[in-house]
Each structure stands twice: as C-alpha cells, then as structure tokens.
Amino acid sequence: SQTIHQWPATLVQPVGSPLSLECTVEGTSNPNLYWYRQAAGRGLQLLFYSVGIGQISSEVPQNLSASRPQDRQFILSSKKLLLSDSGFYLCAWATGYDGNTIYFGEGSWLTVV
Amino acid sequence: SQQGEEDPQALSIQEGENATMNCSYKTSINNLQWYRQNSGRGLVHLILIRSNEREKHSGRLRVTLDTSKKSSSLLITASRAADTASYFCATELVQGAQKLVFGQGTRLTINP
Numbered sequence: 001s002q003t004i005h006q007w008p009a010t011l012v013q014p015v016g017s018p019l020s021l022e023c024t025v026e027g028t029s030n031p032n033l034y035w036y037r038q039a040a041g042r043g044l045q046l047l048f049y050s051v052g053i054g055q056i057s058s059e060v061p062q063n064l065s066a067s068r069p070q071d072r073q074f075i076l077s078s079k080k081l082l083l084s085d086s087g088f089y090l091c092a093w094a095t096g097y098d099g100n101t102i103y104f105g106e107g108s109w110l111t112v113v
Numbered sequence: 114s115q116q117g118e119e120d121p122q123a124l125s126i127q128e129g130e131n132a133t134m135n136c137s138y139k140t141s142i143n144n145l146q147w148y149r150q151n152s153g154r155g156l157v158h159l160i161l162i163r164s165n166e167r168e169k170h171s172g173r174l175r176v177t178l179d180t181s182k183k184s185s186s187l188l189i190t191a192s193r194a195a196d197t198a199s200y201f202c203a204t205e206l207v208q209g210a211q212k213l214v215f216g217q218g219t220r221l222t223i224n225p
Contacts, residue, residue: 104155
C-alpha cells in the first residue's frame with residue numbers, strides 16, 4: 001500500500017533562518033506531488049505541484065521554493081524565513097488519474113519567531 | 114480568490130441530527146471532492162463526484178452536484194460526536210487538471 005511521510009512534524013525557526021521540509025512517498029511510482037499551506041483556521045492554499053522529476057509549478061509568488069530531486073521525494077525550502085511563513089504545511093500525492101484523489105501527509109507545523 | 118467556498122463556515126448540531134454543508138465554485142470542473150480534517154491533522158478523502166454525476170452515496174454520506182448552479186452539498190446523516198471535524202470541498206478544474214483547489218472549509222461540531 002502507499003504511504004506518505006512528512007517531516008519534521010513541528011518546527012520553530014527564527015526570522016531569516018533557512019527552511020527545509022521533506023516529504024517522501026512509498027508504494028507508488030511517478031506520483032503527482034503537492035505542497036499546500038494552511039493558515040490557522042483557514043483553507044488550503046496550493047503552493048507547488050510537480051508531475052515529474054525536476055518539474056515544479058509554482059502557484060503563488062512567495063518566499064518559498066520546491067524541488068523534486070527523486071521520483072518520490074518533494075522538498076519545500078526557504079533561504080530566509082519571514083514571520084508570514086508560519087503555518088501548517090501539508091505534502092500530498094496523487095496518481096494523476098482516477099479523478100486525481102489526493103492523499104495527504106500528517107503535516108508540519110512551522111512557527112517563525 | 115478561492116475556487117470553492119463552503120457554507121456555512123461553522124455548524125453546530127446535536128448528535129443524531131443530519132448535517133448539511135454546501136460548496137460553490139466558479140469555473141468548469143472535472144470533478145469535485147470532499148475531504149475531512151481533524152484538528153491539526155492531514156486531510157482525509159471522503160468522496161469524489163464527477164462532473165457528469167448528480168448524486169453519490171458512501172455510508173452515511175450523500176453528495177450532490179449541480180453543475181448548472183456550480184454547487185455541491187455534503188449531507189452527513191445520523192451524525193456522531195466523532196464526525197466533529199472540518200470539511201473541505203476541492204475542485205479539479207477543467208483547465209488546470211492535475212491539481213485540486215480547496216475551499217475555506219466548514220467547521221462541524223457535533224454536540225453529544
């Protein structure tokens with residue numbers, strides 16, 4: 001069966017520090033991969049999605065970047081965090097067909113102080 | 114702005130009652146999906162309805178889709194305290210497939 005792992009689960013970082021959140025998927029190949037952000041009590045905002053290695057689409061201009069160095073690995077990064085980067089970050093994957101149901105990881109809580 | 118918007122933003126009912134949540138969207142879709150999120154956790158897929166379908170059932174869940182009104186509803190029958198969560202609709206756009214756009218969600222509280 002397929003599983004998705006996302007880490008770290010919680011992170012407290014000072015303003016101006018770098019960020020790296022990592023996500024891996026097991027049990028499937030060539031998945032679509034996604035990074036979403038959720039502000040407290042709000043909906044999900046799609047940040048990045050990828051349909052293949054090295055293929056990254058950015059949905060909103062921001063202080064973050066994403067990379068997909070391997071088929072089932074998706075990394076969210078920042079060189080210098082801002083206070084506004086705080087939030088709940090969710091990695092997700094989909095097969096790309098069958099209605100493209102998305103399967104989420106457990107999320108990473110980021111607090112920028 | 115968000116493609117999908119849920120209504121109401123918050124709903125509180127007694128256990129055993131039915132809960133209805135609505136979702137409206139703006140542009141043509143391939144499908145619409147409903148997800149559930151327990152506080153501080155990842156989202157869990159509940160049900161998918163395609164643009165050529167009008168109604169779908171899964172256990173105590175009933176989803177309808179009206180493409181002419183660009184709206185969907187999620188009905189949870191015989192609610193339980195464990196149904197307390199946030200519920201989100203998500204749309205896969207015709208233009209922009211391979212990604213889902215989520216609404217702001219409805220916070221559902223079931224009172225025992």
